[in-house]
Amino acid sequence: xxxxxxxxxxxxxxxxxxxxxxxxxxxxxxxxxxxxxxxxxxxxxxxxxxxxxxxxxxxxxxxxxxxxxxxxxxxxxxxxxxxxxxxxxxxxxxxxxxxxxxxxxxxxxxxxxxxxxxxxxxxxxxxxxxxxxxxxxxxxxxxxxxxxxxxxxxxxxxxxxxxxxxxxxxxxxxxxxxxxxxxxxxxxxxxxxxxxxxxxxxxxxxxxxxxxxxxxxxxxxxxxxxxxxxxxxxxxxxxxxxxxxxxxxxxxxxxxxxxxxxxxxxxxxxxxxxxxxxxxxxxxxxxxxxxxxxxxxxxxxxxxxxxxxxxxxxxxxxxxxxxxxxxxxxxxxxxxxxxxxxxxxxxxxxxxxxxxxxxxxxxxxxxxxxxxxxxxxxxxxxxxxxxxxxxxxxxxxxxxxxxxxxxxxxxxxxxxxxxxxxxxxxxxxxxxxxxxxxxxxxxxxxxxxxxxxxxxxxxxxxxxxxxxxxxxxxxxxxxxxxxxxxxxxxxxxxx
Numbered sequence: 001x002x003x004x005x006x007x008x009x010x011x012x013x014x015x016x017x018x019x020x021x022x023x024x025x026x027x028x029x030x031x032x033x034x035x036x037x038x039x040x041x042x043x044x045x046x047x048x049x050x051x052x053x054x055x056x057x058x059x060x061x062x063x064x065x066x067x068x069x070x071x072x073x074x075x076x077x078x079x080x081x082x083x084x085x086x087x088x089x090x091x092x093x094x095x096x097x098x099x100x101x102x103x104x105x106x107x108x109x110x111x112x113x114x115x116x117x118x119x120x121x122x123x124x125x126x127x128x129x130x131x132x133x134x135x136x137x138x139x140x141x142x143x144x145x146x147x148x149x150x151x152x153x154x155x156x157x158x159x160x161x162x163x164x165x166x167x168x169x170x171x172x173x174x175x176x177x178x179x180x181x182x183x184x185x186x187x188x189x190x191x192x193x194x195x196x197x198x199x200x201x202x203x204x205x206x207x208x209x210x211x212x213x214x215x216x217x218x219x220x221x222x223x224x225x226x227x228x229x230x231x232x233x234x235x236x237x238x239x240x241x242x243x244x245x246x247x248x249x250x251x252x253x254x255x256x257x258x259x260x261x262x263x264x265x266x267x268x269x270x271x272x273x274x275x276x277x278x279x280x281x282x283x284x285x286x287x288x289x290x291x292x293x294x295x296x297x298x299x300x301x302x303x304x305x306x307x308x309x310x311x312x313x314x315x316x317x318x319x320x321x322x323x324x325x326x327x328x329x330x331x332x333x334x335x336x337x338x339x340x341x342x343x344x345x346x347x348x349x350x351x352x353x354x355x356x357x358x359x360x361x362x363x364x365x366x367x368x369x370x371x372x373x374x375x376x377x378x379x380x381x382x383x384x385x386x387x388x389x390x391x392x393x394x395x396x397x398x399x400x401x402x403x404x405x406x407x408x409x410x411x412x413x414x415x416x417x418x419x420x421x422x423x424x425x426x427x428x429x430x431x432x433x434x435x436x437x438x439x440x441x442x443x444x445x446x447x448x449x450x451x452x453x454x455x456x457x458x459x460x461x462x463x464x465x466x467x468x469x470x471x472x473x474x475x476x477x478x479x480x481x482x483x484x485x486x487x488x489x490x491x492x493x494x495x
Contacts, residue, residue, distance in 0.1 A: 036133050037062040040107075043126045047119050049111035053130065056103040066108050068095070077104045085115070094120070096127040098134065105134065150176070154216045157181075158226065159342045161261035163324040164380075169258070173214070180214060181258060183230030188253045188264035189238055190272050193245070195222035201248065208237045220336035226268075228261060235284075242281050249275040250282040260380060262324065265340075266331045266472055273466050286464075291479050292378055294405035299395035300378055306395075307375040307492055310358040323376060325351040330363075330373045331471045361492055366432050368490040369470070370478035371397060377472075397492075401483040410483035413476075416462050427455035428467070429486050432478055436470065 036053065040062035044051040052063040056077050075081040076097040086093040091110050098105040107127050115123070153176065160169035170181045193201045198217065202225050205215045213229035227238065235252060242250045251272025253264035267285035275283035292300060311319050328337040329352045338345040352363060361368040400406070417425035427445065431452055434440035438456075442449040456467050465473035481487040 036130055036137075039126060039130055039133065043109065043122065046122050046126075047109055047111060048113070049109045051110075052108045053098070054106050054108070056105070061105065066093075066110050068093075068106075068108055073106055076106050079104065087114075094123055096123060098127050098131050105130075151217060154214055155219060155342070157214060158216045158228065158261070159340065161228065161258060162265070162328065162340055164259045164262075164320060166258045177211065177214075180212070181230070183258075185255045185257055186228050186230040186261070186264070187235065187255055188261060188268045189227040189229070189234070190218070190251045190265070190268040191225045191227065191238060191242065192221075192223050192249045192251075192272055192275075193225075193247060197247075198223055198225065201225050201245075204241055204245075205238070208241045209234055219339035219342070220332065226265065228264075239280075239282050248281065251275050252282075252284045254285055262327055262331075263377075263380065270466060270471065270473060273469075277461075289409060291406055291409060291476060291483070292374060294409055295400045295403060296395075299400060303395040303397065303400055304375045304378040307359065307372070308379060310360075311355070322351050322355050323379070326355045326372070327376050327380070330369055330376070330475075333470075359492060361490065364435055365490055366436050366470075366474070367478055367482065367487055368492070370475035370482075371490055371492065373472070373475045374479065397482075397489055401479070401489075406483050410480035413463060413480045414484060414486075417459055420458070420462075422455060422458075424455045424459050424462075427452055428459050428477070429481055431456055432481060433487060436474075 040051050040053050043049075044063065050064050050066060052066045053061045054065075054068075054073075055061055069086065072081075072084045072086070072095055076084065076095055079097065082097050084095040086095070091112060092114050094109045094115055096107045096109075098107050107123070107130060109123050111119075153172065157169050157173050160166075160172065166181070173180045191201060191205060202215065202217055205213075205225050205227055209215060209227065209229065212231055213227050213234050216226045216228075218224035218226050227234065238250050238252075242248045249272060251268045251270070251274070253267035253271070256264040256267075271283040271285040274286075275281055308323075311322065314322070325337070325341065325348055328340060329348055331337075332340070334345045334348045334352075338348045341348065355372075356363055359372060361372060363369050363372075401410075414425060417428065427441070430444050431438065431441040434444065438449040438452040441452045445452065453468070460467050463473075463477060465477055467474050467477060478487070482489055
């Protein structure tokens with residue numbers, strides 16, 4: 001028997017050298033190859049067998065389904081036995097229990113030839129690799145669920161701030177981020193990158209702010225990350241982040257009370273538009289002269305209370321909900337407002353239609369939107385437009401716009417367009433009168449709609465305001481036109 005070569009002996013493996021099959025199996029643990037189904041397929045080829053991987057419910061996770069003895073499978077799932085072998089009907093079957101953090105799985109290998117030591121080793125080690133992969137997948141899945149839950153919680157806090165429910169926002173934040181919203185004021189920042197890089201940008205913002213700020217994946221804009229922070233150092237941290245990364249921009253608001261988070265968000269978006277054209281890629285909302293600051297405060301309060309009076313009969317919660325939704329709806333599209341608030345766009349439209357009806361306005365009219373926006377902006381600045389109204393005869397919108405300071409501001413603003421030989425000022429006026437619709441404005445002017453869009457876009461840097469994106473910038477330009485008499489004043493039920 002000594003020295004006999006029967007064709008079954010394999011050459012010894014040198015110390016430290018792995019067989020080829022082991023190296024192939026280990027390759028499946030590399031970052032690019034961690035796929036249980038690929039491992040099962042590999043085992044089927046290496047063992048010249050049919051292979052299946054089932055979970056504790058009998059669901060096939062990988063491979064091909066095999067007829068298995070339920071008593072053996074039950075023993076493996078319960079942990080009573082670790083492995084089992086069976087032979088019959090021309091097949092040899094090997095069953096191995098695969099541990100899993102949540103449940104036990106069963107690896108079954110069926111082949112026509114008996115299991116020699118080599119094949120048994122391959123099956124045993126493959127089961128270990130599958131166990132590692134399943135554990136890693138479960139850990140990764142648990143981490144993903146935790147990150148998703150945390151992100152959802154951050155978004156919920158932001159949505160509460162957007163509707164001025166600061167008490168609930170603080171209560172929710174206190175559980176995970178104690179002290180985060182203890183301050184009375186905060187700044188809102190919007191960091192922009194490409195949509196494909198947004199997830200990394202989110203992580204960068206979390207690392208940069210050391211989780212001392214509310215960092216939220218913007219629900220409305222795919223490339224935006226929103227940061228709400230009560231700490232002054234956040235601005236420098238975010239500027240440093242933007243400086244390090246190309247194609248990344250930062251817009252910031254001025255300091256606002258937490259109840260004015262929605263206003264601050266609008267300011268940050270407006271500043272972001274400026275940041276795209278600046279060398280340092282950052283901008284803070286300019287505290288320029290706003291028309292309401294040029295009006296008589298007492299008269300403005302009285303007019304605001306009169307305009308919003310139809311809403312006063314509503315329960316406080318309902319009134320606050322309608323006002324908050326309308327503020328956002330006048331700044332952004334219904335779709336984006338819905339995403340920010342966490343409601344459906346139909347809900348946003350229904351709330352705004354209710355406000356339209358109660359105030360007696362048509363939000364399809366840009367001038368009406370601008371006037372209601374003025375009232376809502378005044379109302380939140382004064383905390384509650386129902387308080388502190390002026391005595392005597394209530395002011396009218398015409399009175400507010402007729403003041404000398406407002407008139408001078410409006411003439412200076414619109415006068416910037418007079419130097420353009422294309423008569424851009426007329427185009428902008430006509431476009432506003434047409435409800436911001438380029439096609440209707442083009443018909444009135446006898447030009448192509450693209451010409452209208454180019455004129456309006458060209459007016460934006462001259463006026464230093466965004467026009468094509470409806471919001472505060474556009475409404476200020478509308479008020480300027482109303483003040484100089486270039487547009488007819490809208491009719492409101494109250495003012």
